[in-house]
Amino acid sequence: MNEDQPLSLPAQEATPVFDFADRPDYSEFVQAEGTGRRQPLAGFDPDYVDIVDYIVRCTHKIWEEKAVGLIYTHYAHNAAVHTGGGGLVYGREAVVRNTLQNQAIWGDLRAYADDVIWSGDELLGHYSSHRHVNTATHTGYTEYGPPTGRKILYWGIADCLIRENRIVEEWLTHDGVTILRQMGYDPLSLAKQAILPASAQTHGEIDRLPTGQQYPAFLDVPNGSENPQGFIAAVLQNMWNARLINMVREHYAPNHVAFVPDSRKLYGHGDYENFVITLLACFPDLAINIDHQALQGDERRGFRVATRCTLQGTHEGYGPYGAPTGRRIFLIVISHHIIRGGKVAQEWTVFDEFALLRQLYGQIGGAGGV
Template sequence: MTADRMSSKPASEHEERARLTVDERDLGPQMAPVVAGRRQSLEGFEADYTDIVDYIIRCTHKIWEDKAVGLIYTHYAHNTPVHLSDAEFYGRDQVVENTVRTLAAFPDLRLFGDEVIWSGNDRDGFHSSHRVTWSGHNLGHSIYGPPTGRRVQRREIAHCVVRRGRIVEEWIVHDETALIRQLGLDEVELARTLARMEAELGWQSPGDLVGEVPRLPGQGHPPVQLDGDPRDPDALPGLLYGLVWNARMLNYLAEYYAPNAVVWVPGNRRLEGHGDLTAYVLGLLAAFPDGAMSVDHVAWIGSEAQGYKVAARWTFQGTHGGPGPYGPPTGRRVRVLGISHFEVRGGRIEREYMVWDEFALLKQVYRPG
């Protein structure tokens, strides 16, 4: 299992940068005042940012809550690609357009910063994984129809690559199913309608893949033992996905997760303990019998003494070939982007925020043949 990681840093350096977290900041109704002076080398960044966490939190606040949308032109590169499960955008003009559209639908939108997990430096570039709780009222027209007046809340994670004060690439995942349900809409019927419309427009589905799902090494089988130490935060996601999801060794869930672990999954669903988590994984693998997880990037902060916070960006692929939560099998191929934030202590996961766009998967499942 390979991952596109930043070059490894000595443990002492990781421990030092563990203090640069959102835990130190006032993320309530008012933004914390700018702290005088730099706490981290930020060559090429505007002077009012003190470190990479402050940059992510503060520029998000400026653009979305202060509605200084035009700052996107100074905080994104002109050719920035933005990746979602069901769309690919290119360039900051599209970022501006999508931001304006969202704010028009939810003009009182608030983004509460829950965590920023990061790696890198101002020489090689930073990777940041920013988890937010997204909250507001649907007071304007959205892509789903006229305003409902309803209050909505969903979880979202944005993974950014930042160089010299500009975002040069971004991956965004959000719990769209939770939002649609809170708007009072039926996600299955809406997915069928939009999937049919997108097919008629000739839009390509992310599940239109060629070749086998990359889980099996040739004619062999997934390894039931993988090299690596699960106490190493850099290795943990690859071991977890390789053994549990790809090799189907679900007995390892009890080794990687604490007995009372809490896992948040799409639809604002809360799983607690090994039983809930095992049932969730089994349900997805039953619906997608050839399903496979691959790790795309890993970053972490913390130390063995303090505990680790780990961000893993991943891709799930499979064929809808079995019964499960998404209706009778359709034979459609699916591909979804996801990001998980793990809180690890004593070598076990105590809490996980697994964020991916389940609605994008539904559209792929119900896409007309």
């Protein structure tokens, strides 16, 4: 897959697939089984009616019904699963193993589908960005110790490239710090115990600037109602890479609500500006690269844009992650934005802050991984 060539469809999708703008109940997915296809799905199991139904119900089957063996028919043999801190799980046998190990930890896991923003078709492959809220009770053993019996609730987003009923590539990120805090652990203490491979730290230049002493690109921001995908791409480039924090007041609604890591809910311009500036202060060379976008929705109900980015930076400033360590970070960041009236009205931005802490404080030179 060429990450520079995202799969995309026009905002107005003619096929009547499930649309989370309508807030469908899970019962609607179940009742749709056997009712016939809502869109072409060559090679997919016959009970799936469209790509949204596929990703929601196969997740339910594997995780909540515990039909773990369906991974063999729903993942390619050489599936690549990229985790939030740059790790890689390769092959469906490894996916089966990881799923069983996680289910042993969370006996009553529920993955509530909150949205699926998708693009593509049956020829090129479908691309889904599945936002979910997970609840569970810590009833099994982990690398950090025995069961605590505590309840957890956290956001996660999974991006999947799917061809003929099989996930061939997946990008996962979740609110790892929230999970550990709710389990009763101190994420920083655990991060300092982590053993990272010597290869975990890279030293090349971060490509935020074109070359040398040139300044970053300032992009023209298109109309958010006419080109929602380009609108989000330009705002993110200008705000994060060009340091134009004024993008917040120009292009975000005054009552904008954002859900970000560590279970934080930001409200309005001031909260969000502080979120951006704090990260930039901690990582002065921070740069994002947009790897994929998908678009759904319309002007009446709001456009929904899913954007997956790679974030890199060097910890050279003071902030919530402690005194500067000089360490480099690499994170997968996935955002879902809702645009109404040409402005960002809601946002979910998910990245794994525990993976970030591990990269800053883990012990370099071991045989472990990130």
